[in-house]
Amino acid sequence: xxxxxxxARIARTLQExxxxxxxxxxxxPAAATRRPARGTRTLVAAAAVxxxxxxxxxxxxxxxxxxxxxxxxxxxxxxxxxxDGSELxxxxxxxNCVVVVLPEGFPSAEQACNGSDAIAIKAMNWGGKTRVSTxxxxxxxxGARFSDVIEDGATSMLYEARVGSGAAFLLVIDVPAAxxxxxxxxxxxxxxxxxxxxxxxxxxxPKGTLGDRRIDFAYRRDGAIWVRTTDGQDIRITDGTENAxxxxxxxxxxxxxxxxxxxxxxxxVDSVRATDARDGSSREVPTQSMLAVSPDGRTLxxxxxxxxxxxxxxxxxxxxxxxxxxxxxxxxxxxxVGSIADAVWDADGQGLLVETRxxxxxxxxxxxxxxRLVDVDKAAATELPRVDDSRWILANRAPSHGQYPxxxxxxxxxxxxxxxxxxxxxSFELIATLPADTGLDDEGALYLLARRNGLWLxxxxxxxxxxxxxxxxxxxxxxxxxxxxx
Amino acid sequence: xxxAIVDPAxxxxxxxRLHRSxxxxxxxxxxxxxxxxxxxxxxxxxxxxxxxDEIRDPAAYLTTTVANLARGHWRRLAVERRHAPVPPGPxxxxxxxxxxxxxxxxxxxxxxALVLRFYADLDIAGVAKAMGCRLGTAKSLVHRGLAHLKExxxx
Numbered sequence: 001x002x003x004x005x006x007x008a009r010i011a012r013t014l015q016e017x018x019x020x021x022x023x024x025x026x027x028x029p030a031a032a033t034r035r036p037a038r039g040t041r042t043l044v045a046a047a048a049v050x051x052x053x054x055x056x057x058x059x060x061x062x063x064x065x066x067x068x069x070x071x072x073x074x075x076x077x078x079x080x081x082x083x084d085g086s087e088l089x090x091x092x093x094x095x096n097c098v099v100v101v102l103p104e105g106f107p108s109a110e111q112a113c114n115g116s117d118a119i120a121i122k123a124m125n126w127g128g129k130t131r132v133s134t135x136x137x138x139x140x141x142x143g144a145r146f147s148d149v150i151e152d153g154a155t156s157m158l159y160e161a162r163v164g165s166g167a168a169f170l171l172v173i174d175v176p177a178a179x180x181x182x183x184x185x186x187x188x189x190x191x192x193x194x195x196x197x198x199x200x201x202x203x204x205x206p207k208g209t210l211g212d213r214r215i216d217f218a219y220r221r222d223g224a225i226w227v228r229t230t231d232g233q234d235i236r237i238t239d240g241t242e243n244a245x246x247x248x249x250x251x252x253x254x255x256x257x258x259x260x261x262x263x264x265x266x267x268x269v270d271s272v273r274a275t276d277a278r279d280g281s282s283r284e285v286p287t288q289s290m291l292a293v294s295p296d297g298r299t300l301x302x303x304x305x306x307x308x309x310x311x312x313x314x315x316x317x318x319x320x321x322x323x324x325x326x327x328x329x330x331x332x333x334x335x336x337v338g339s340i341a342d343a344v345w346d347a348d349g350q351g352l353l354v355e356t357r358x359x360x361x362x363x364x365x366x367x368x369x370x371x372r373l374v375d376v377d378k379a380a381a382t383e384l385p386r387v388d389d390s391r392w393i394l395a396n397r398a399p400s401h402g403q404y405p406x407x408x409x410x411x412x413x414x415x416x417x418x419x420x421x422x423x424x425x426x427s428f429e430l431i432a433t434l435p436a437d438t439g440l441d442d443e444g445a446l447y448l449l450a451r452r453n454g455l456w457l458x459x460x461x462x463x464x465x466x467x468x469x470x471x472x473x474x475x476x477x478x479x480x481x482x483x484x485x486x
Numbered sequence: 487x488x489x490a491i492v493d494p495a496x497x498x499x500x501x502x503r504l505h506r507s508x509x510x511x512x513x514x515x516x517x518x519x520x521x522x523x524x525x526x527x528x529x530x531x532x533x534x535x536x537x538x539d540e541i542r543d544p545a546a547y548l549t550t551t552v553a554n555l556a557r558g559h560w561r562r563l564a565v566e567r568r569h570a571p572v573p574p575g576p577x578x579x580x581x582x583x584x585x586x587x588x589x590x591x592x593x594x595x596x597x598x599a600l601v602l603r604f605y606a607d608l609d610i611a612g613v614a615k616a617m618g619c620r621l622g623t624a625k626s627l628v629h630r631g632l633a634h635l636k637e638x639x640x641x
Contacts, residue, residue: 006636013585014605018511021520
């Protein structure tokens with residue numbers, strides 16, 4: 001290789017670009033003991049920090065005045081604090097789990113739950129950064145559910161929330177093998193309810209098998225695949241190495257086989273796996289992680305690299321029971337190539353709505369790297385582009401664990417749901433005329449704002465539109481830049 | 487208040503000091519975002535932590551994890567919202583800027599393959615492992631990426 005070869009130019013370019021990346025503080029994890037500066041834009045501004053010791057003790061620093069150390073034998077913690085003028089009482093039971101008072105300015109559980117009762121925040125501190133995810137408890141809709149992981153600096157609607165006075169807060173400091181029960185209290189100290197959690201971690205063994213029981217539904221939690229049986233039992237079917245974050249597990253028509261995307265800590269490469277809940281045995285097929293099971297449970301749609309193109313992904317249809325390939329469907333539209341981000345089956349199982357990432361070519365006006373929607377007909381293996389830039393939809397999408405309805409096609413309408421908006425519909429005809437386009441706020445703050453009864457869209461020229469649940473579009477503001485944020 | 491640090495944590499400390507910067511730079515080249523790169527590098531250590539004593543080659547594991555996380559990040563909503571389609575451009579010499587810009591015109595997987603091959607200095611087998619694809623596919627990705635770049639750069 002001489003210095004002018006293309007390989008040498010690439011290597012030199014990469015070295016040069018990489019060298020310009022600001023050298024961040026290379027503080028090791030233990031340095032997380034530093035107290036974060038107040039006012040920084042982190043989810044836990046007065047963050048809790050911890051160190052795991054060989055004795056299993058956890059140091060927790062809430063602020064300069066409050067700190068507590070817990071040992072495994074500690075089974076119950078009760079802290080009180082005043083936030084926004086209201087006293088909050090926080091309690092947890094179970095080992096390896098602590099709670100702290102959330103700092104002033106922390107998002108409101110009330111808003112995070114959309115009027116439900118409480119929210120628990122679990123956090124893991126690493127190298128001075130705190131990774132946080134939320135556990136939501138609702139009285140009207142009982143049962144704990146985890147929302148997406150929120151990372152420091154991430155743009156999230158939760159950031160926009162404000163501390164309210166009608167909710168209790170919990171911050172659970174997670175450790176790899178933490179488990180316990182969170183009790184959610186109201187301001188009078190009465191328990192609203194409680195939720196158990198079990199942050200499996202990779203060393204956890206499966207808790208059991210299905211036996212003669214029947215599966216009600218399957219779900220992913222804390223690095224493992226779980227099932228809820230029809231008699232209300234929760235059984236962890238796999239160990240805690242299910243590292244794939246996307247998609248949710250499906251129960252096949254045989255009633256005991258669970259199909260799920262799969263990646264492990266040892267081999268962080270995605271695949272699709274079928275696990276038999278009766279005995280934990282499994283088989284898998286390599287894929288590129290996208291997985292969608294047809295409504296009748298007989299066909300899997302997965303993504304795979306088209307070996308001829310070397311880059312473009314295509315849909316591969318497989319028999320769910322045997323993983324035998326049925327058909328391949330390319331997703332290239334015109335001269336555009338790209339990868340598959342996600343796919344959902346139509347209710348009749350005859351087609352899929354596919355999200356693709358496109359790379360523009362001279363012939364294609366598609367914005368490069370924008371996700372778009374394509375209708376794929378299973379029988380004819382044809383595709384029809386629907387939305388050239390679907391970020392406005394994706395920006396408001398359901399969490400990837402699938403506990404809320406996400407995107408799907410219902411007749412001539414596109415339907416999607418989120419934590420706050422259930423079953424929003426809009427016709428494909430209207431989509432074609434929607435104003436959402438590029439050139440929007442990079443932070444996405446004004447990009448798409450969810451509301452209970454609809455959503456705001458910011459379109460060309462930063463106009464603000466309201467899309468209501470009936471799919472009607474109404475211009476609210478002609479010039480967002482000169483008006484205050486709604 | 488007593489503190490004690492366990493050995494695995496100390497070991498991760500060392501790995502962190504040794505590899506964090508390298509991983510962040512690799513992630514930056516794969517994602518085009520310094521902020522996301524930082525997060526991916528952190529995430530790689532988070533994933534390593536529980537198993538640090540079981541993994542024979544932590545450096546390779548971390549590299550593979552970052553490559554996989556970078557691939558996954560394209561699919562993720564939160565990152566999608568924050569990520570500009572074109573990577574931020576530090577002030578670069580013209581010839582470097584030209585190659586860097588053209589790299590970002592390549593399909594994502596071709597670009598990743600080239601970064602892993604020519605920055606992370608992985609051989610084709612290593613690229614295949616990091617990208618979770620077959621050897622032939624990795625070879626094809628590198629070959630096509632080079633061919634595409636050569637074509638546009640020599641115009």
